[in-house]
Amino acid sequence: MSARILFVTGTNTDVGKTVATAAVAAVALRAGLKVAVLKPGQTGVAPGEPGDADEVRRLAGELTVRELARYPEPLAPDTAARRAGMPYLSPAEVVSEVADLASTHDLVLVEGAGGLLVRYDDEGRTLADQARAVLDSGLPASVVLVASAGLGTLNIVALTAEALAARGLPLAGVLVGSWPAAPGLAERCNLADLPRSAGAPLLGALPERSGGAADFAALAYASLGPELGGGWDVEHFTHVHRPESAPLRSKG
Template structure:
């Protein structure tokens, strides 16, 4: 692969993975880089739109791809079972990532739910995909509130135990008026793994696209996506 590949996972579902992925993509585009975004499994649609549609709307990136799109907002294996369809195997995902890497400077791969959610019929996870892509690194998106330190440390440890490089941590939704607990958490997150890469403001996904693209580079460090 010639491109930098970065996986984006979360400590749980609904922590801000998609908007964080969009912010990383927008920062790269602002830096003049070509970007592709891939989601191995899209489970659940909102008004017929998935996470890749959100990323295109916010960033203008058109090279967005899904391994499979499933209607029910459930864990991928359960959603696929309800739909009566098989999930793509790891080899299909790796082939797609490799093909995108040949045509772009950077490939961002957004997971579904948390790190160890099963994405294939034989139980492979985003951690397995990341471990199979040489030279890749993973960004961990977390919450700001109570419990985030434990969940983030567990996710980082799970990646490290599998030999997966961790690029760092991003708070997926940072409130305009953080509590004392949230402010303390933000300081402590800097000591987990490679540390805190940034924080995406709460509600950023509702921003006008032009505003989102202008501000995204100030929310996330460039290092997780531009480092070799």
């Protein structure tokens, strides 16, 4: 049986992509699967400092972590590489590493930098090109899109879904990276609107500040849907947070 390969991208920076990657990994580990996490291009981290892949391991537990390139400034990978005078990262390198990890693991998670079309080299190649190269090599792969819950998210989810479809990249679904403790009307409405904008299912909703949970694996299982190995029920969650239950806000 071949490994499942998931590319994890976000609608933007700071949407909870690393914690979401850790949640998917934690649920898989809980199920007894062998998990690997690959961070093709890490930016904004000095040599010797823990990066995103290390944070995934801290949260999720014992798994394989790999990093292909590290650039010191917190910029897009192509800009960070150019400014540091360091080599760019090619899709072929990602394919080689993914293939190696897939040969010995049940699940391979590839966490991108920023959004889907952030550039990795001077030819404009992106995480989407990396995923396309993996598919073209004969390996199965799909994309998980981590999105914010509030206003402005629907447009960028729709744009990302269109970019994926244009490249023939399968979108597994959308995962809310940080569900607020006190959701407003926009967040509640977006539970129904996000899958419509994406043309793909809602895969879960991680509570805000999930990274600080005492039992991260249990929280991850309760926050991810069956498609990602969890026990989260989208219909129940959507019903509990239906727009009609939003608190009324008076004008100041």
